[in-house]
Amino acid sequence: MGPGRCQAKELPPVYGVDEVNNNSLPLQEALKDDTRIEYHRNHLFSLLRAIRDGANVKGYFAWSLLDNFEWVNGYAVRFGINFVDYNDGLKRYPKNSAHWFKKFLQK
Structure with missing residues (x-):
């Protein structure tokens, strides 16, 4: 193990939290929150990598x-x-991200 890294068992549990927001928009624009989908996809992929590296991800x-x-x-x-x-x-009204989460959770 290289310098600056610690054993996975020494790491505290990790909980990923979404902090994405968008300003008040008209309905049709607010439903198109593709940036939020990208945010969640990237963070969930990073959590998967962390789990594979031994991180104690709880949620x-x-x-x-x-x-x-x-x-x-x-x-x-x-x-x-x-x-x-x-x-x-x-x-x-479900935003695009709600539809994405539904499909993601069904997999």
Whole structure:
């Protein structure tokens, strides 16, 4: 083992967390969140490599299932894989990333 590396058993558990966001966009634009898909794909691939290298990965958390209220930004930013229409009874619309996650989890 080279310098600067430690044994996998010495590493703490790892939990991947999604911190991707996009600014408030019109519905049709917000549903096209392909950058979020790329973000998750890249991070999940990196987690797979880490697991193969012996990292103690316990989970991966995608923030968030739904657009929500953030204490700092209110409703101005959208983190969810499902768009929430705050002006139409909180109707939900799956973004491209929601469809991608569904296919990913079914594999």
